[in-house]
Amino acid sequence: MIPQEIIRRKRDGEELGPADINSFIAALAAGQLSEGQIGAFAMAVWFKGMSREETVALTLAMADSGDRLQWTDIDRPIADKHSTGGVGDNVSLMLAPIAAACGLAVPMISGRGLGHTGGTLDKLESIPGYMITPDAELFHKVVKDAGCAIIGQTGALAPADGRLYAVRDVTATVDSIPLITASILSKKLAAGLETLVLDVKVGNGAFMADRAQAEILARSLVEVANGAGVKTSALITDMNEPLADSAGNAVEMRNCLDFLAGGKAETRLQAVVLAFAAEMLVKSGIAASSGEADGMARRALSSGRAAEVFARMVSMLGGPADLVENPDRYLVRAPVEKPVPAARSGWLAACDARGIGVSVIDLGGGRRHPKDRIDHRVGFSELLPLGTRVNAGDPIALVHAADEAAAEKAAAALAAHYRITEDRPEPTPVITGLI
Template sequence: MDARTIIAKLRDGARPSAAELGWFARGLASGAVSDAQAGAFAMAALMRGRTGDDGTFRVALTRAMRDSGRVLEWDLNGPVVDKHSTGGVGDCVSLLLAPALAACGAYVPMISGRGLGHTGGTLDKLEAIPGFGTELGEERFRAQVEDLRCAIVAADAAMAPADRRLYAVRDVTATVESVDLITASILSKKLAAGLEVLVLDVKCGAGAFMKTPAAARDLAQALVETARGAGCRASALISGMEQPLVPAAGNALEVIEVMETLADGPVNPELFELVARLGGEALARAGQAADRREGAAQIGAALSDGRAAERFGRMVAAQGGPVDFVERWRDRLPAAPYVLEVQATTEGHVAGIDTEALGQAVVHLGGGRLREGDRVNPAVGLSGLSRIGDRIEPGAPLALIHAADEAAATAAARAVAAAYRIGPAPVVVPELFIGWVG
């Protein structure tokens, strides 16, 4: 076998065999497949993807990438569960859900990613906490999951190494949107963690990779069917991303939203309910609740009574962060030196938001990566974001820009102002919960 033959087959609309995909994945892991060949494979998958077939291509590619490295096995006295979001703006659900599930008796070995395109990454958000480490190694990762029931980490170099190569290539070759590559990337890492249950949050709308409900449903179906084909119980919630999930975007600023929820309960009702719904489904699939409604009640209780906060604090300390972070998070998080208010210039109601443009504004402030290897500034971003349906007066704040300097803040302010559409009449707020698949 050779890479050129496999790429050509995919380019021409044929389906590489499981053996060929396994060979290619091992080549990605070993370096035998070059970056140029990895990029060509990604582009061929995007342009000639196999999303219309019976799903065997996705299952074979996912298994090949999973099996390119170590696959964990667990012997625990409870279910091994996890959640994954397909990416959005202001989406900090994982930081709440992992400790809440752990507080409810599940084990959560959460393998997460960094920012991709205009969307934020769970690892980048956690690394806004001083000292927090996401590279644990297998022995320490196992010990923490067994002790605390939760850990949020980067994929170990030995776990799904083929995806580590392909993930980086996708971000710089305009191939992020491929359903087949998204499916294999997400699931290869998740299944390498030895999961029994996986709940997926598939985003849909202006701030998501999938812009329409139909496209989101196609991806949700692909993820659920592929996970089940690879032996994992899975279901997916399609949720709206017409506006940021929380009124903030940026790593430390989203951690603030998390800590306010852990400290005060449902200060952001949509965030609280989304965490409860996803967690409730996970508990039901794992046999820890009679149904998703009962499971959601368990998650809500853990968030409200302090058990999730206590678990989050222990996780932060175990992964190198401050031992008193839950008590003193306001003093621990970095703050940008320059803050600028973006003011509305017209009267009316917020009728729409270009949520992807807000995400890109954060990236250009330094809160994400324009090129592979860019350093992320955890303090920069947006806060106080006006929401769809809000009544706006001239001079009222649309958002606050948190920037490293005045020039960056001014450029971001122009982008944020352009992202808001103000109309004269009240509007219907878009649905957050669109439906379940699986």
């Protein structure tokens, strides 16, 4: 295999065969390619694209570059969900235990915050002692005994993806549909999944602000995953406002525990969580219809079984056994909590969800550089949903900050991210499509 020949052929718009792609990715994983060659390949793909067959081959090659997890001793369907990222998007934290309480095994490999979006692992690290990178034996045991485990990617799973992504990140090639598709799905295939549901977000708080581009990405993910042998579907969901009423790390963990206790009924967040639970249960054959699946998920939540699964997962992964019962004992609060007053009377008509995510980073709740330390205490809670009527001075959110100056700055920024109008806005559905 001559790397520059594969790069040249892709640069010239030729379709690469599986053998070419396999040999290139094998060399990448073995450290036999220079960063220049990897970057040139990524840029050629960015400009020329890939066919469905090429993207399937790239995904499989990256999945095969490391270990593949096996679940032969677990007699439950192996299922998972992935989100393309948003603000206040803590769906995975509740979805995994709900799905497990309904009979699925959910080995969920999640990520850290990326750009303005929050990361599931950063939220879980708000819990004292929680191990996000357990060894393979413990990961397997937790999935088998608790029903789900939410952890981070290890170096043994799809290592080619890690090296390729690091180069893409500094060569302006992150936003390539084939490369996004292969990056997401290679890790899911390596996790040994049988079924997968995808949350492709669209809106001003999503990476895909354009509906047409979100649909292109969703179709690519679904077609490639199904082509690689994993039953997959995608829901397109709205990200023009934070999904939860909290944005941050510890504040979103509190939101999760409130949700599992039944405190977030009839919210946009509940609609998304239950829709994904239903899709997972139907795709896996646990339920015959969406209606049946929705009922199962609601019962798992209302009975407390989902909360029990979550508590067992946390305990087995090193966290406190009584987190669900005593969250205040473990989830540290920020020293300053300050209400954000509405600038005027009227209806909350629109917001800059991306700006809210950036404001969390400004508070210290996200990273500007990969090695930055996160302040898990900070963020926003009690965010009012769009369509709420407010009077001037009414609180539209609560800022959690490390000091008074940071709280003042964040409160002013958050208020500026909302548009208040005299006319009531039309409600926007949170789930806008199924692929």
